[in-house]
Amino acid sequence: MRLKSTLIASAVVMAMGVVSGAQAGTLEDVQARGVLRCVVSTGIAGFAQPDANGVWGGFDVDFCRATAVAVLGDASKIEAVTSTGKTRFTKLNAGEGDVLWRNTTVTFSRDVGVKLRFHGINYYDGQGFMVKKSLGISSAKELDGASVCIQTGTTTELNLADYFSSNGMKYEPVTIETNDEARQNYEANRCDVYTTDASGLASTRSALPDPDAHMVLPEIISKEPLGPATRHGDDQWSDIVTWVLNATITAEELGVTSANVDQQKGSNNPEVRRLLGVDGSQGSELGLSNDWAYQIIKQVGNYGEIFERNIGVNTPLGIARGLNALWTDGGLIYSPPFR
Amino acid sequence: MAQASPSTSNLLLRLWRNEDSRGVIIQIITMVVLFTLIAAIARNVVINLAEVGKEFSFGFLNWPAAYDIGFSPFIEYTNQSSHLRAAVVGLLNTLLVAVCGCALASVLGFTLGIMRLSRNWLVSKIAYVFVEFMRNVPVLIHILAFYALVVTLLPPVKKAIDVGAGAFFLSNRGFYTPSPIFEPGAAIVGFAIILAIILAVGFRRWAKQVQDRTGKAYPIFWISATIIITLPGIAFVATGMPLSWDIPVLKGFNFKGGMAIKPEFLALWLALSYYTACFIAEIVRAGILAVSHGQTEAAHALGLQNNRTLQLIIIPQALRVIVPPLCSQYLNLTKNSSLAIAIGYMDITATLGGISLMQTGKEMETMIIVMGVYLVISLTISSFMNWFNQRIKLTER
Numbered sequence: 001m002r003l004k005s006t007l008i009a010s011a012v013v014m015a016m017g018v019v020s021g022a023q024a025g026t027l028e029d030v031q032a033r034g035v036l037r038c039v040v041s042t043g044i045a046g047f048a049q050p051d052a053n054g055v056w057g058g059f060d061v062d063f064c065r066a067t068a069v070a071v072l073g074d075a076s077k078i079e080a081v082t083s084t085g086k087t088r089f090t091k092l093n094a095g096e097g098d099v100l101w102r103n104t105t106v107t108f109s110r111d112v113g114v115k116l117r118f119h120g121i122n123y124y125d126g127q128g129f130m131v132k133k134s135l136g137i138s139s140a141k142e143l144d145g146a147s148v149c150i151q152t153g154t155t156t157e158l159n160l161a162d163y164f165s166s167n168g169m170k171y172e173p174v175t176i177e178t179n180d181e182a183r184q185n186y187e188a189n190r191c192d193v194y195t196t197d198a199s200g201l202a203s204t205r206s207a208l209p210d211p212d213a214h215m216v217l218p219e220i221i222s223k224e225p226l227g228p229a230t231r232h233g234d235d236q237w238s239d240i241v242t243w244v245l246n247a248t249i250t251a252e253e254l255g256v257t258s259a260n261v262d263q264q265k266g267s268n269n270p271e272v273r274r275l276l277g278v279d280g281s282q283g284s285e286l287g288l289s290n291d292w293a294y295q296i297i298k299q300v301g302n303y304g305e306i307f308e309r310n311i312g313v314n315t316p317l318g319i320a321r322g323l324n325a326l327w328t329d330g331g332l333i334y335s336p337p338f339r
Numbered sequence: 340m341a342q343a344s345p346s347t348s349n350l351l352l353r354l355w356r357n358e359d360s361r362g363v364i365i366q367i368i369t370m371v372v373l374f375t376l377i378a379a380i381a382r383n384v385v386i387n388l389a390e391v392g393k394e395f396s397f398g399f400l401n402w403p404a405a406y407d408i409g410f411s412p413f414i415e416y417t418n419q420s421s422h423l424r425a426a427v428v429g430l431l432n433t434l435l436v437a438v439c440g441c442a443l444a445s446v447l448g449f450t451l452g453i454m455r456l457s458r459n460w461l462v463s464k465i466a467y468v469f470v471e472f473m474r475n476v477p478v479l480i481h482i483l484a485f486y487a488l489v490v491t492l493l494p495p496v497k498k499a500i501d502v503g504a505g506a507f508f509l510s511n512r513g514f515y516t517p518s519p520i521f522e523p524g525a526a527i528v529g530f531a532i533i534l535a536i537i538l539a540v541g542f543r544r545w546a547k548q549v550q551d552r553t554g555k556a557y558p559i560f561w562i563s564a565t566i567i568i569t570l571p572g573i574a575f576v577a578t579g580m581p582l583s584w585d586i587p588v589l590k591g592f593n594f595k596g597g598m599a600i601k602p603e604f605l606a607l608w609l610a611l612s613y614y615t616a617c618f619i620a621e622i623v624r625a626g627i628l629a630v631s632h633g634q635t636e637a638a639h640a641l642g643l644q645n646n647r648t649l650q651l652i653i654i655p656q657a658l659r660v661i662v663p664p665l666c667s668q669y670l671n672l673t674k675n676s677s678l679a680i681a682i683g684y685m686d687i688t689a690t691l692g693g694i695s696l697m698q699t700g701k702e703m704e705t706m707i708i709v710m711g712v713y714l715v716i717s718l719t720i721s722s723f724m725n726w727f728n729q730r731i732k733l734t735e736r
Contacts, residue, residue, distance in 0.1 A: 086697045158418075172593065175685065192592050
């Protein structure tokens with residue numbers, strides 16, 4: 001009996017050891033599976049959150065859907081692999097997710113040390129501080145001695161340490177795992193300040209019972225370029241993710257929207273025709289169908305539509321385009337040409 | 340294989356039919372399978388790491404950690420310290436909660452266990468309900484619930500409750516107490532304390548010897564206590580009271596000065612303690628019930644009073660039953676302390692196995708260290724308890 005259970009246990013261990021084998025050929029894996037697994041956050045309003053029916057939506061999730069459209073032709077064929085700030089890269093590198101669309105800052109150490117491949121920026125962010133208006137402070141320089149809620153395993157944790165020590169200030173870090181826990185601690189006054197990316201602060205503030213009682217301080221203490229990531233070692237997959245993002249941006253730049261995309265197929269603009277797969281063979285060069293970008297715009301929309309729908313000024317988050325406007329409008333969002 | 344000669348297959352068959360040799364064969368096969376599995380897993384790890392281009396090395400321990408730790412009561416730590424130092428801070432925090440937890444769980448557990456045995460109906464039922472309720476809810480839920488309770492029920496720091504003479508404050512950011520400041524001369528008092536303890540131990544030995552020889556019993560406890568209190572007391576007064584207190588004062592966002600017991604520590608410590616105490620209570624109850632009533636009657640017949648009976652007859656025999664399972668409860672508590680991560684208490688799982696892992700991307704290395712650390716802690720506890728068990732074991736002649 002004991003021998004038998006030992007053998008069973010060994011077999012289980014062996015099975016676990018072997019599972020994480022295959023790496024390359026992500027595209028084939030996803031197409032064979034019929035569903036795209038995206039690593040997303042555990043829930044940040046506007047960026048990645050399930051609705052009442054358990055259907056995931058949000059800015060990052062829409063980019064995940066766009067990727068699914070490109071690869072599988074269907075925006076609904078996604079599976080959200082939720083992860084905390086701490087587990088996200090392990091999940092990606094262990095093969096639990098195919099691609100990471102999870103407000104993740106691109107940094108040197110993540111690109112080189114954690115062995116990720118980043119594919120451009122879908123949101124230019126910066127770290128800010130949110131405080132209760134009743135504290136009566138107006139600048140982050142007045143935060144000496146404060147208790148600060150911070151999500152563990154993030155770049156913000158390191159920026160925070162740098163900012164306080166370079167300004168000669170002390171603070172008590174209150175480390176938490178998820179955005180929701182941070183909100184609870186902040187609401188209960190366990191901490192005076194909540195710090196994360198300004199987009200995350202806007203999202204958290206919108207979810208508080210009385211958003212007007214809270215303010216985001218003017219200081220932005222870091223550059224947080226957020227973008228998608230994949231594992232090392234699959235160049236084709238990397239190209240696909242890169243150009244899914246670029247397709248949404250180019251579509252906005254060219255004025256192609258989900259509403260007029262059918263009409264635009266008849267456009268005279270050669271770049272529109274190449275993007276939508278009317279001319280050329282860009283889709284098949286990527287290993288996708290030739291109308292992949294057309295389907296993305298049709299089913300999900302262009303960059304501007306994704307932005308406005310989830311986090312724009314008419315949503316509870318109310319984030320203006322700012323740095324995330326197209327380069328033609330004075331922002332930083334810029335795609336290499338489809339040529 | 341197919342062409343094996345009849346004599347060889349005959350031999351194998353004979354070996355297989357023999358019960359002893361069959362046992363050996365099965366063991367050999369099991370070992371081969373086991374080691375093949377381990378080798379396969381190790382190989383898989385190496386290949387997978389190589390495939391993503393990760394180097395296996397512990398050099399990252401010397402890199403600056405770059406993050407802050409909110410709770411480092413024992414050693415100095417800044418964000419410029421190394422990952423190794425962050426790991427040590429975490430390890431000390433783990434040990435702190437483990438030691439405090441085991442101590443409190445033992446006291447609570449023994450109390451509850453004895454309450455359960457009480458002839459008073461109310462006392463015994465209270466203990467019964469408490470034990471059954473607490474030990475049947477997962478410890479993680481206890482920790483989260485306790486933390487939520489501390490953070491939401493206690494007032495924010497600006498409205499902290501003054502629980503004693505303007506020096507002790509309770510808020511949802513912790514329990515603030517004055518911290519001692521030692522002035523020159525405090526060393527003499529410290530020396531006096533050590534001396535008093537040595538004297539008390541010496542006296543105890545001597546009194547035992549006298550009792551063995553003559554039967555005369557001294558009130559050891561009271562005399563030792565007098566020595567330990569008066570000697571340092573005299574030294575303290577003689578050196579001009581070389582001790583003052585740093586009293587916490589609310590300044591800006593938080594209290595400055597004094598000591599703070601953080602809610603994260605408090606929640607983890609208390610939740611682990613009362614959860615484990617419930618198991619200990621049952622172990623204690625079983626241990627005491629295991630000593631037959633005849634022992635008590637015999638002791639009474641010899642003229643021993645109730646408390647002496649308990650001290651000399653019941654407890655020593657009950658301990659033999661109590662200690663081995665008690666050891667596994669201590670181990671459980673220590674390992675459960677890694678749940679600290681759920682509420683942001685910075686133990687070794689949270690520092691090295693959490694933030695350092697994330698910031699350096701060294702999953703394999705950090706996890707190996709963390710596992711090794713827990714293994715060493717557990718084995719240390721185990722061997723101590725084994726030693727203790729050996730000591731209190733019934734001497735058989």
